[in-house]
Amino acid sequence: MKKLLLLNGPNINLLGKREPDVYGSDTLQTIESIVSKAAGENGFEVDCFQSNHEGELIDQLHEADGKYFGVIFNPAAYTHTSIALHDAIKAIDVPVIEVHISNIYQREVFRHQSMTAPACIGQISGFGIQGYLLAVLAFVNQKES
Template identity: 55%
Template sequence: MHNILVLNGPNLNLLGTRQPEVYGRETLAMVEQRCVEHGHSIGLSVRCEQSNHEGALLDALHGARGVYAGVILNAGAYTHTSIALMDAIFSIELPVVEVHLSNIHAREDFRHRSYLSRAALGQICGFGAQGYIMALDALRAHLDEDNAG
């Protein structure tokens, strides 16, 4: 069974109450529970973490190397500002799927740029909490392809 880290960034601890018209009504605990359950159903062991601090997210990414087979990352606003997170994704040499609840390309101009997408395996945005499930499925398929080849 592959270990997967689901890592959430700033303000995601406020899910369900912060701008529900944009981010939905599910709480972070609900999203994390869905991830754990779906992961188990497809043969993945999922651990979830959240931090509002860029350095803590960097530490979590660095710590993932050698422990996890892949990472699902919703870096929140750091997506659009953090070269450090991009560099960390390149450095850990793990498949990372970038997830956003909203469609960042249909929002304010500053949200259109993702520094993380240069380093990520792929990006899923605009599907709400279902995006995490899609990311788990995509990561599972990617890991299966790697193991087959």
């Protein structure tokens, strides 16, 4: 069975409590559950990891190389600041799709720049938690082609 890594960055553990007007009321556990279910229905197994620490996210990316078919990654606020995460994504042979719950281009100007997206195969932004499911489908379609 092929494996996906669902990787979430800082403050995603507070979903459901944190700015529900921006991020909705779903929790990280809900996201992990729906991603695992959708992936499982399509022949994938999912490992989930969330951290508020940049280095731990980098370590997970390094360890993903050769282990996963793909990575679904919401770098959260590190999206806009982390050259180190950009470099970690570029350093591995596993495709990464960047996902954001909110439309980062409709928010504060400092959120309009993604440091990590140029290293990814694509970015999904603004579809709520459905963006994670779109990323699963993208990997399913890659598997089948």
